[in-house]
Amino acid sequence: MEVFLQQLINGITLGSIYGLIAIGYTMVFGIIGMVNFAHGDVFMVAAFVALVAFLILTTWLGISSIAVALFIVLIVAMLFTSLVNWIIERLAYRPLRGSFRLAPLISAIGMSIFLSNFVQVSQGPRNKAIPPMVQGDFVLVTHNDYAVTLSFKQLIIWGVTAVLLVCFWYLVARTRLGRAQRACEQDQRMAALVGVNVDQTISLTFVIAAALAAVAGTMYLMYYGVVSFSDGFVPGVKAFTAAVLGGIGSLPGAVIGGLLIGLIETMWSAYFSIDYKDVAAFSVLAITLIFLPQGLFGRPDVEKV
Amino acid sequence: MTEGAANQRIDTVAALRDAAITTLLAFGLFLPLIGFHTVTNIRNELELDTRWPLLFSIVAVVGVARLAYSFLLAPWLERIKLRPMATTTPAWRATFGKWFVPFCIGFVIVYPAIIIAATGFGGALKWVDNFGIQILIYVMLGWGLNIVVGLAGLLDLGYVAFYAVGAYAYALLAKEFGFSFWILLPLAGVMSSFWGILLGFPVLRLRGDYLAIVTLAFGEIIRIVLVNWVDVTNGYAGISGIPRPSFFGIPFNANDDGFAATFGLEFSPIYRTIFLYYLILALALLTAFVTVRLRRLPVGRAWEALREDEIACRSLGINTTHTKLTAFGMGAMFAGFAGSFFAARQGFISPESFTFLESATILAIVVLGGMGSQIGVAIAAIAMIGGTEIMRELDFLKQIFGESFDPTQYRMLLFGFAMVIIMVLRPRGLISTRAPSVFLKEPKPVPVDLVKQGHG
């Protein structure tokens, strides 16, 4: 029971990170119907930027307040990652819009290879570890020497995720941008005809996706304290799984899918086999796509004859 | 005249502005990860270094490149666009087209001889092995995947799994039971094909990108199993000491009954390499030959029809389930052949060789080549694999950039970059026509923008 409780806490934390990345997949898929393969690597780049920013703040500028440092790191990572994703969309995807379906996918795979190798070449292949940013925890229950804890790190992740999701939900559900996005999802040409700036809307979608991935990257760095150039692929695929599980195109679906994947992964590691924890996520992906391709909250895709 | 001059001036201003913006963006983009360098110091703590000179030179290069684009490349592209399109293909093109394939086949057959003549026995090993065999493996894999992706339009991102099945099938059976290569080659093909059909079955209903992702998941699952099922596969450590193929029973070694001694030659490792070269060449040509034949048979036509419109296929009485499974099975079989060849050539295999990157590379080769086009796939394989292999040979760059410069590091970086660039420039791939499989009067190539590339 205690193990379960602890895994629940860990799973929700991990799931929040996956959920933030998954929103990026789901939004981009929703608007241009493309699996943005490079999104996992954008997340990894964000974690590296957060790493650099954190080092500048703590070792050079000597900022001692972790809260301030973390806040600045978050903002810097979000700004920079948004810029990266904006440029990626301009260079690698926009010229291929309306071209045949596989071209953007291959371009995105190429971009993914490029990004991870760029980080490997520029920052070196070794794991980058930093001293823990945030320490301390609450002990919730103790039983037979097993303490169920909720660490401050986890609390921060929950809090930041929740706040961001509310802002983000407001942005998509209540603003002009959100309306333009939904219009483009339905029919880009029609949206353009009624005066929606399609290019700009798509660009902004990539920017938002990147900003959320940057939050995920920063949280990832803070939580694990270590990051390497190859950390984009597997979290990327898992977040994509989350998006599919929630129903691709559905924003609440992405978040709930993320939480589910996080939970499945931690529970699987605790009760079955930690070696095969990635198999759990990949199997969920395959099983969902095969038996429930519209996901939990997606619209079913009817084959009209 | 004056108007032209005015245009020119405005162009200059715009070009300068563009260059300035690009430079600024490049600065922002490269500042965090090139301007700063995270290094671990002696106390094992992470520290920051700066690399301003490097950052500024890269940003400057980007700015200059942008200017060059505005002033040189863009006007040139404009002129090309204005030039009237040739309506008839010139005679030399037709002759060239007719002789191109025989010439290529002839060239690859005499390639080892040319290399030996040029570099001698010692130098030839590298050229035949790293370039010849390595590229041919990818050509074969590309042609195999071309059946699934190019012809049947089924997007497969887990193709490397079948390559792995072939390789492990050969390695394990050869080590355990000592079967010879020639028995295990077809067996590996059959086993891969079986897995192809087994994994193909549940995903038949899926379309487009979803299919790609599921096959990716399957590919990864197989790899993770290879990593963790240590009793059988020896995990990350891999399997070594895999028996090498013999020359129809005569082993390639320095012994008295070895190949060199039997034929009265001086022992050299090059003989085995040349044998392997011709082996993979034969396998690749077999793949090509079978594919060419299949395209003209009802299955092949059904594959292409399936790529164009699945519902129409069903309305014509075609069992799309069987059709897709044969495509999966065929593609997987050739991957299995290639896999067992790979294991026999290396003598060592580990899960490292069967990562997602490998699948992505093969898919990229198929798409860059122009889906469905065998020649395109071969050219793409030569360009992409040969290109990255060449990076190993560029030692002279050390003289320019200093001793610590290691060009091989940049292989995959450039590989990814090239994938993006080629897609942006030629989204339909290098060869952008489809040859009809049958004709009444004359075969007219179908322009590829009419060809659908998989349903989705």
Add this chain to the structure above:
Amino acid sequence: MTIAGDILLRVEHLTMRFGGLVAVDDLSFEARQGEITALIGPNGAGKTTVFNCITGFYKPSEGRIGLCHGDAAIWSELDALTDSGKRGITRGDSGLYLLERMPDYLVTQNARVARTFQNIRLFPGMTVLENLLVAQHNALMVASGYTLFGIFGLPSYHRAERASVEKARDWLNRVGLIHRADDPAGDLPYGDQRRLEIARAMCTDPVLLCLDEPAAGLNPRESAQLNELLMSIGNEHGISILLIEHDMSVVMEISDHVVVLDYGIKISDGAPDVVRNDPKVIAAYLGVPDHEVEKVGAEIGL
């Protein structure tokens, strides 16, 4: 063996629901051998849905769809077949099939029902000739020994392929597309694409040809040519046609029998001139209640 006028297709109590929407409601009708049966009705009446049920693309929610090959006497075994749970039976040259039990491709392959689509579905990147060869897939598959003989290039396969090309050539002559044989299907003008789709369906050797709005988008001259083509398919080949069409000139001129649907319900069934004067049909097409038909009809000069 087939006798014109015998029942070929029998649709009984066909119902198709999509969630809460009843697209086809308890529809029963018959189509006879050698005849052209038209299925008409306003937009959204459920005509295409009926086609999809007959050709196996949709599983009907309820109902039975029987199809007979050869001697109509075999209809007497319909109930026995239904109870047996089998998809069909054959007795010598005759056969009886329950289409609602068959997957789409078997409806074409075994029951020999071919169809075209409301929005044309050719293989645009394949040549016209290739389109017609794909339609002969099953026959060629057998001839190629399920690919085995074909791979080794056995002469028996080459003979079969030549025969298929001849058949395709024949149909291309009939629909006037022989000069475009080697062009990609996607390059053809709209009217030619419609005719090619019909030729392609005919290459599957059907007993029943289902055409979903074949005259849509054709100009009057093309439309007249189409009428001739359809009549000749019926007369020369003894093939029955089930036709969805909005163009009343086509329907009234060529069909032997008309079934009218409105909101999924059959509102009229009979010879063209009977249906034409049925007030219910006029009401459905004018969109007014029955009792106002006379008034509105008078206003617009019917």
